[in-house]
Amino acid sequence: MVVHATFSFSEMVKIAEACDDSYDGLFFYAVKTTGIFCRPSCKSKSPNKENITFFQTVADAKRAGFRPCKRCQPDRMHFDPKWDLINDTRAYIQRHYKENMTLKQIAQNIGISPYYLSRLFKQYTLKTPRCYVENLRVNKAVHLLQTTELSIIAICYEVGFQNVSSFYQAFKKQTQYTPQQYRKDLT
Ligand SMILES: [Zn+2]
Structure with a gap:
C-alpha cells in the first residue's frame, strides 16, 4: 500500500469508484490481478478492494511492474507539459480548499496569470477552477456526512x-439532495 500525502486509502477507493475525473493525475489506480494501472476516472475497472493498490506517479506504477491501461491511457497525460x-493547480486546491481562495491567489501560486490559468484549466479539465473547488468541497462534505456526527453547519x-x-x-447541484436528505437516507 502506498502512503499518499493528500488522500487516505479509503478516500482514493471512493474517488475511483465514483470515476471522478477531477483527480486524474494526482494518483493512479492499479489492479494486482491484471497488472494494469489506470487513471482514477477510468470506467473499465471494478475489482475487489483487496486487489487494488495506488501510486502517486506513472513511474512508480511502472517500477512496480504495472502496465498502463489501453482504455484510459494513464501514461499519456504527462506528455503535454501543460498538464x-x-x-499543480489541482494539488494547490487540494491543499487549500478549506480556505477562502481566489483565482488570483491560485494563479499567483502557480506562477501564471489568472486569465491564462482559467482558460487552460477549462480546456484541459472541462471545468473552471471555481467549479473544481466546489466539486471538491461537496465531495469532502459527503465524506463527512457519511463518516462523522458533525452538524451540517459545521461541515459547511x-x-x-x-x-x-x-x-x-452547491451540494444540491452536485448530488440532487440537500445535506439533510443525504444524511437521513443513509440511516
Ligand atoms: Zn483504465
Missing part, C-alpha cells in the same frame, strides 16, 4: 464554504 500546470465551514446558502446550492 503539470493543471496538476469545515469544507471551506463561506456561507450556508452557497453550501446548500
